Structure formats: C-alpha cells, structure tokens
Amino acid sequence: MSRERAASVDVSALPSAAFGHRAITWWGTLGFMTAEGLTLVVCVVAYIYVQRNFPRWPPPGTLLPSITIPLIQLAVMLLSIPAMAWTSRAARRLDLRGARVGMVLSGIFAVAFCVLRWFEFRALNTRWDSTAYGSAAWAVLVAHSTLLVTQVFESSTMAAILYLGPVEPKHFGDVDDSCLYWYFLTGGWILLSLLVFFSPRLHQ
C-alpha cells in the first residue's frame, strides 16, 4: 500500500472567526439568497409568461406605471451600496465604531426603501386584482418587499446588538454577511425595477 500516512492535527491555534467564504454563515447567507432570489425569479417568470395573453402591455385600459418614485428609489439604492461597502471593510477591520455606524446607516436606508416602496405600489397604477398583469406586477413588488422588511429587522437587530449587547468576534462576520445580502437586495431590485416600471414603456 502506498497510501500516504496522515498525522494528528492540533487546531488550538486556529482563529475562532473568519470572514467571507471561509465562514459558514457566509455560505448560509448565500443559500438563503439563492432561495429568495429564486422566489423573485418565479415572480418574473409569471410576469413574462402572462404577457402573451394580452394584446397590449400594459393591458388596454391600464395606465403605464409612473417612474418618478422608482427613479428616486433606484438613486437611493445606488447611494447605499458604497455605504455598505464601507461598512463591510470596517467589519473586516474589526472596527466596532464603523460597524455600529454602518448598521445604523443600513437601518435608515432600509426604512427609506420601505417608505419609497409604499409609494412604488401606488406608482404601479394598477391593482393586484385587476388583471393578471396587475397581479404579476404586484407579486414582484410584494416578494421583494418581504426582503426589505426582513432587512429592516436585520439591520435594527444588528445595530441593537452592537450598541447594547455583548459583542463577540463573530458579530463582525454577521455585519459582513449582511453587506453581502445588501448587494443582493439592491442589485436584485435594479433588475426588477427595470422590468416592472420601465420595460412596459418599451412596448408602446
């Protein structure tokens, strides 16, 4: 037998926390992003699938979605991305102050998204029960809004832990993961927003 023989391993000197793809929480976050991303994809599939049942898009008698609020939402989201990139770097430096500021900032941004989202629903100019077009457009927004609400919860809880609770090294990893999730949340919305608010104009 020419199998190489392994020796025992002492791991006591290894670190007790890690960032990025080394950490299991990062992989867990990625897993949930995949599942949640697919729920958005299903809504998009529904939106595109029902299009072929209408002679016009949006359907006759339905106004085009307004785009002022969605544009503001997009601008705020783009603005938030560098802020979260900064937070991520602070977390990886184990900079507690930076992480605290970053999480508060993300909480404020997330609340702002939700407020703007309220007006985005109205900007659709259609109801969920009007036609399949309305249902699908609302579904896209509702599906993404549940993620926004989750993010408000996540950001405020993380900020509370960083200010009030005992902070452990792993919490910097959590802050870092929450930045990863942020890119998914905002980047995903840019695509969804283009589809729901802007693409109907291309059909005119």
Add this chain to the structure above:
Amino acid sequence: MAGGPGGHETQVGLVAAAGWLQSALRPAGPDATRIYGLWVFMLWISAAVLLVVIGALLYGTFRRRRSRPDSDQQHTRQRRMTRAVATGAGVTVVILFAFLVFDFSVGRALGAPRRSGFEIELVGHRWWWEVRYLAPALPARVTTANEIHIPAGAPVLVRLKSNDVIHSLWVPDLTGKRDLIPGKRTSLWLQADTPGVYRGQCAEFCGQQHAKMALLVVADTRAGFDQWYASQLAPSAVPTDSVTMQGRQVFLTYACALCHTVRGTPAAASLGPDLTHLASRRTIGAGALDNNRGNLAGWILDAQSIKPGVDMPPNHLEPDEAQALLAYLETLK
C-alpha cells in the same frame, strides 16, 4: 335492470369486445395503430433489457466464488469490469437512439397534415360532453351530447374547448388523449378504420364525477352518417297523443326547461345537454347509464344518487306526470 324498448345488450351502449370496453391495445384507427406498433417495439426491447440486466445481477450475486484473487488477477479483472460497464453504457446509448428514431417517426406521422371533411367542436362540461357539428362543411349546425358520430375511414378534426376546468378527451381504441383547457385552443384528429362504437372517457381529473364522464364515438358508413346527421338536423318530434302532450307540458313547466334545449319548443337553455334527439342516444348521464325508460326515470327523479354532485337536481313529480314526461322524452328520436 331490464332493458327498455329496444334495449341494448350492455349497460353502456356497446358490447365489450375481448373483455375490455376501451383499450389502447386493440387499435381501431390509424393513430392508435401507430402508437400500438411503438408500444410493441418498446415492450420487446424493455423485456430484453430487463432479462439481461437482472440476469447479470443475479448471476453476479449468486455465482460461485473462488479464493481471493491476487493483485495481478485483480488488475485484469478491474480492466474487464471497466470494459463491461463501458459496453453497457454504450449499448444503452444505442438503444435510446433507436427508441428516439422510432418515436420521432411515429410523432411525425401523427402530426402530419390531413384534410378534414368537417369539424366538430367538443366542449367539456362538468361532467358531460357537448358536441357541436360546425357548419359550413355540413348543411347546418347540430348540437348533441356525449356521442360523437363520424364517418368511418375519414379523419375528422375535433376542436377542444372548456369553459370550466381542464378535461381530457381520450378514446383509446382510436388515438391518444388531448386536454381541453379553458382559454386555450387544442384539437385532436379522430379516425376509425371501420364502423363501430368506441368508448372514451375524460382523462384529466375534473372534480367529483370525473369517473362518470364518458362518451361514445360512433363510426358509421358515410351513408349511415349522413342519414344520422339529417335526422339530427330535424326539430324535435311533435307530440301526437294526450300523454306525450302532457309530458311536453311537464317538461316546459317544471325545472327541465331552465337548463335544457329541445329545438322546436320554447325550451332553449344551454346549461345541460341538448335533448332534441335524446331518445336517439345510447346512454344518459355521460355514459353513466344505458338509455332506457327505467334508467331515465331514476335519473330524472334523483340524479344525485347516481352521480353525486352533478348539476341535475332531484325532481319531485307525481307518478302520472313522471310517466307522461318519460313518454314524451321517448318520442325525441
């Protein structure tokens, strides 16, 4: 249940040939015959594959083993095994390729364009079939239920529609099935080689009485078909005696006329089957019962006990009213 006047041999309007009322293994039309050929091919290939694989497994399991081979022998055996597995995979690919070629050729033949003398529109309802013969290829529109009459030997295009849930038209002796989907246009070619009666049944679950949603395809000679069509074109028979006159009165004053049409009378509703020529049909309740006086009486008085959930309500008629109604309905040839 004794047969009524002109009673049929079985409960469902036709004789079960070779023990089966409907069967894909007894093809009676060109499409079913092609599919049957494909089935026979696949069956033999599968039987051969099954025998070889199970044989190899059982031999490999129970074969007598000699003492442990040394490492040199092991090497050659490893090579032999690798070759065997690779061969198996290769043969699998070849068989699948042959299967695909045969399958696509049958698929193309089934999809080949044909010319239809006329078209039939079949509307699925919970739980019966509305059959409309579309003019103009025929002299005028005819509407009937649960029975499709076609001339034997000629392809007929059946356009499939549903206004409630999804149904599926399946007449296994003639061809494979096709769904009736609300909001979608689908169609199916029906063609029988020889005159005969072929039974079909709804094949997509459509609610409580999915089990009792059958229909008959009656293939006739061209002359026979034309004769049948002419008789269906005629309005309903006019009552000639007091009993049938009373029967028509019962029909028009009780709930019947709220759902059914009898052409030539004021009854013109379309929630239930058109009854203009009810007595010419072989079954009632979409193949639930043989069409005779006893069954018809049971159906009219309490359809719910025969086909629970059906739209037909129970009717409370005095005995003489019931007799008169039945007498009238029996005149609707």
Add this chain to the structure above:
Amino acid sequence: MTATASGQAPASLRHALHETWADRPGLIGWLMSVDHKSIGKRYVITAFAFFLLGGLEAAVMRMQLARPENHVVGPDLYDQLFTMHGTTMMFLFAVPVMTAMGLYLVPLMIGSRDVAFPRLNAYGYYAYLIGGLFLYTGFFLGSGPDAGWFAYTPLSGPEFGIGKRMDIWAQTVTFTEIAGIIAAIEIIVTVFKQRAPGMSLNRMPLFVWSMLVMAFMILFAMPWIAVDSQFLAMDRLMQTQFFNQAEGGDALLWQHLFWFFGHPEVYIIFIPALGYVSTIISTFTRREVFGYPAMVGALIVTGFLGFALWVHHMFVTSIPQIGESFFTAASAMIAIPTGVQFFCWIATIWEGRPRFQTPFLFMLGFFLVFIIGGLSGVMVASVPFDSQVHDTFFIVAHLHYVLIGGAVFPLWGAFYYWFPKFTGRMLGETLGRWNFALFFIGVNVAFFPMHLLGLHGMPRRVYTYIAETGWGSLNLLATLGAVTIAISVIVFLVNVARTLAARPNAPDDPWETSSTLEWAVSSPPPPYNFAELPVVEGRYALWDRSAVQPVVTGLRTDQRELLITTLLDAEPDHRHRTPEPTIWPLLAALATGTTFIALVYTPWAMVIGAVLIAAPLVAWGWPRPRPGDPIVAGGAS
C-alpha cells in the same frame, strides 16, 4: 482493526464534552434540543408516521376500487383521499425522510459534531411538523384538499375549489417547503465546510455526494412550488388573477411552475436513495463501489437533467413539436447516468462477496423493482405513447415502481442498516426477511397489474368504474397486493417494537465491514459525536485508516466548537462557536405556523405575522456568551 476513535479518547475528555454537548434533562430540555441527531430522529419518526397515514389512505382507496361500483367511500371523500395520499407521500414523507436521514448521518459521516446551523435546523423541523399537523387537522375536520396533489387550476382555484380546502393545502405546501429549503442549506454548508481534515471532495463517501446533490436540487426546485402555491392562495383569497384566463391569467402557468418543481422532486427523492444503495452494497459485499468518479458524475448529471424534463408531464396539453422532441430526448437521456450507476453496482456485487442480510435483500429488491419503473419511464418519454397512457393507471404503476423501487426499498434497507446506529439495537433478522419478502411480493402484485389497467383504458383518479370495463379482476388483484404491503408494514412495526423493548446490543459497527465514519463511534453516538475528530486518510475512512487513527486535537471542550475546513481539500481553517440549546426556534416556528394558518383566512396575517415572528427571532439571535467567550464590547455580564 484498531480501537475506535471514541474508544481511544480518555474518559475525562469524554466527560467534559458530554457536559458541554448534552441536552438539558426533562421535557424542556427535549424541546430545546438543537442536536442534529435528536432533530434527525424526530424528523424520521414524524415522516414515518405520515407514511403510515398516507398508506392508510391508499388502503381505503384500494378497498373502494377492489370491485366495480363499490361503495366503501363516496366521490368527495375519495378525492380527498387521493389528494392527501399524494400530498402526504411527496411533501410530508418522501422529501422530509430523505433530508432527515441526511441531517442525522451527514455530520457523523464527515466527522463533525453538528450541522452548520443547529437552531435553524430545529426551527425547520418544527415548521414541518406544524405544517403537516395543520393539513391533517383540516382533513379530519372535513376540509381535506380535493384537487389532487398537483392541484391543477382552475379546479383548485377560487371558482371551483370549495371551502378552505385548497387554501389549507397551499399554505401547508409553502410552509413545509420552507422546512425543506432550510434542511438543504444545512446539508450544503455542513458538507462544504465541516468535513474532517483529509476528507477532500474526491474522498467524500457516495452517500454524502448524493445528499449534496439532493440538497442543491431542493434549493433550486422548492422555491418554485412555494411561490406557485402562494399565487394559488392569493387567487383564492385576494382575487388576484394569476390563473384566471378571463383576466389574462393562465392555467398552464400553474402547470409549468408546478412541474418545474415537481419533476426535480422525483429526483430529490431518488438521489439520496442512490447514496443508501452505494453505502449498503459496499458494506455487504466488502468492496469499494466500482467506478467512484463515474458514480459521482452520474449523480451530478442526473441532478442537472432533472431540471430539463418538466414538460414531459404536460405532453397532452399541446406543446409545440420542437419542444416535445427536446423533452423526449432529455427524458430518455436521463437513463444513461442511471444505467451507468446500475452497471457499476452490478460490477461491485460481481467482484464482491455478498452477505445476504436484510439491508442487502432490500438492495436486490431495489434493482428488480426500480428497473421496471425505469424502463416504463423511457416509454412514457415518448409523446405518442404518453398520449395513450398519460393520466391512466399505467402512470400510477410507473410512478410507484420508480418511487417505491427507487426510494422506498433503499430507504427500508437504510432503516435496517442504520437502526443500530440510531438506537443501539439490531432489528430482528427473521422478521426483517419476512418484511422484505412480503413487501417485494406485495409491491409487484399491487402495481404490476396497473400497467395493464392503464393500457386497457382505466384513467387515474376515478372513484369507481362499471363492471363492463373489464377492470374488476385486475383491480382486485392490485388490492390483494396492497393488503400484502400492509402486512409487511405491520411486520416491520412489530420488529421495531420488539427490538426497542430489548436491551441495547449493538457495538460501534455491528456489520463489521462498514466503511464510513459513523460506525467509528458508539451506537447510538454520544451528544458530541466524536471525542476526537478523526483525520481521514482515504475514500473509505474506516478501511483506509492507519493502525493508530490520527485525530484532531485542540478543539475546546468547555464550549461547543466545530472545526471549519476548506471547501475543496478539507484543510483546517478555523474554529466555529456553535450555539447552545434554546427554546426560541420552537417558539419562532409556532409564530410562523400561526401566521401561515391565519393566511388561510386573511391577507393581514402577513402584517400581524411579521410582528409575531420578530420577537422570538430577536431572542433567538441575541448573544448570551458563556464564561470564557471572547467579548469585544458591551454586555451587562
């Protein structure tokens, strides 16, 4: 053979680990448990209970169909029975039992102390349990779903689906699929990051590979049905128009979304079973499984192809011919990787020295039964042939041959094989043989005649048929087969009861020729799994290890620590502090369950639920460091 890893470790070490990892005593300790073995066992038992319920439903249906025009049950109850049977077997039995086996065995097989997210794991189990109980509560109160497990619209929609039946179904499905997604993420992350040093990807047991592929399939398939059933629920509750053709919706949209999940679902059930087969065959032939790279490749290819077949469930809805050809070819192609695996197993058995104990008998049953289902599977890939047999008893026969042959036989073998590991007791061999023989005969007698019934025109989902159809005698035969299956299940239950009443008798490896790491620890395993994590030296960890097993030292014993290793080569990377037992996952699952149940009645449940769920989630995640934990800042302690 050397002493086992657990045997080598000093008693003081084991005592310290026990203090750190054991559940708290009593009922509250039981409810707080986050041990993957406790959760996994509960999952298996719950799934098996649902299997028995689904089996009872099938038994009643077989009684009804035993004779023409029978009156055991009426159409309304019959429709509920087959819907519950399908829903139970697919959503509440097959997938959960497969993930449960993974959640129990994967950490042991890869040499870790728990799954990646133990609290989330507990939450997933309770979510599944609550979802299943809710569905059955509805059923026993007369609100069982009645539109089939496939719930085609418009039959399941607001116009035709009466009462709250399908609303309960839709919410149950979404809720239990969330549990499935959680289990998938657990398995993926655990396999990726927690393998013992030395277990590089190319040394991973085939069982773990199959669990990994299954988990990825769940992750990519389940969201489709979760959202699809929410569309249905919203159509029914809030008058959305997704499936209403009058307002531009589409009945076929439901079918596409459903089968895009529904076909992979079959492979989600089948692929882990392949892992059981490889493991059991290698143990009982004392051979390495022939062609490891081919086996792994076949699993992955099957996983991908599983997503390219969904339209073959819709061949009779009028699909364009080019589409038909693609899906036919893809469906036929999946026979290639399955064939390769078959040939490799046969080669393994051929070269090995089979030992005919009950688990191995079930493997032989798997071969004989599954191959028939596989062959009829290729047949129905043909569009013309499928147009005859689609929605007939031929398909009922085919799918039961595939699922019982491909999943239940291996699963049953796996029960017999791992039962001593789960409980410390060997199941009785004599009753095991009876169990196998009756099951094998019963399955074939019950389902083989159904091929013929379908070809002779019997559609599925009919509650009765007339005598003239000629279907009576074959149906009676099928019912006799079902009775035989029932007897075999009773034999199994008796076997389990007798075994559990006996004293523990199983050593670490009662089969003596096992190769995977779970057999290196006691039966049942201690709460911490491994006193010292092993260092893995080959694909067959117990066969390839040195005389003195190299181990990992330096993990803390006073805290719950996992060793995190690198993705490809499993080199030690860092130590991960994993959380203590807690009650909050249970409370969070109750809050989520309440939300989903309320969603049956009002959309506002979304809003109320968000508040309701938030509280237990904060408590769940709030840090409660133990003495000795590194603290960066803050905290009253």
